[in-house]
Amino acid sequence: MTAPAPLTFPLASLLAEPPGSERRYEIHGATIPLPDDMHLVEPLEGDLRVSRTNRGVLLDARITAAIAGTCSRCLRDIEIPMAVRIRDEALPSVDVATGHAVDKADEPDATRLSDHHELDLATLAAEAISLEEPIVALCEEACPGLCVECGLRLGPDHVAHETEDIDPRLAALKGFRVDGDGDSG
Numbered sequence: 001m002t003a004p005a006p007l008t009f010p011l012a013s014l015l016a017e018p019p020g021s022e023r024r025y026e027i028h029g030a031t032i033p034l035p036d037d038m039h040l041v042e043p044l045e046g047d048l049r050v051s052r053t054n055r056g057v058l059l060d061a062r063i064t065a066a067i068a069g070t071c072s073r074c075l076r077d078i079e080i081p082m083a084v085r086i087r088d089e090a091l092p093s094v095d096v097a098t099g100h101a102v103d104k105a106d107e108p109d110a111t112r113l114s115d116h117h118e119l120d121l122a123t124l125a126a127e128a129i130s131l132e133e134p135i136v137a138l139c140e141e142a143c144p145g146l147c148v149e150c151g152l153r154l155g156p157d158h159v160a161h162e163t164e165d166i167d168p169r170l171a172a173l174k175g176f177r178v179d180g181d182g183d184s185g
Contacts, residue, residue, distance in 0.1 A: 007032060007044075007125065012117035014052055015096045022051040027063060032122040034067070035130050041079050042066035044125060056091035056113070063125055071139035074146055074153045078139045084128040090119055 007030050014023050030044040046063035062085050069080040090111040095102055104112070113119055144154035149161040166174060 007121040009050065009119040009121060010117065011050060011057060011113060011119055012096065014050060014057065015092060015117055017052055019052050019054045022049060024049050032126055034126050038130060038133065039068045040065055041068045048121060050119065053089060056089055059086060059088045059090060061086040061121060065129065067129065067133065069137040071143055072136045073143040074139060076139050078137060080134065080137050082129055082132050084132050086124050086128050088124065092117060
């Protein structure tokens, strides 16, 4: 089965089945809004397995995507690949047998299905991606960063700067040597 783009999965028929029953969905090309200033640069891909439990459904999703970022050393725009796994239990908001609202007071923080027995995986995926965002993103492991003189990215093509333009007030310090520095002769 292929999931609809907004990552909403109807689970009413699964809730009517005995515990242990399951559904599998593939996720292809889904886009979702992300919190803060995060933006997807590649749509979500992956799969979702939903298993019936005696209380609700158990979710097991594996999702890959990429978000836009900035290298913390050289400030280039980069794509940050993500692989997240979501494992959670979702409980119904409405009893399938009676149609009455379920008392949520016992478990107010539990993940809930909608009143129409639908799973909104977009919210869970956005939270998981947000938690996976690296604190320090790098374009490459050995990113050399920026030149302190000109502000350009350091690397094999970067030319070293001549520092002959010394403030005349500090020119006398150019000849200063500490014992042991300089020529050994």
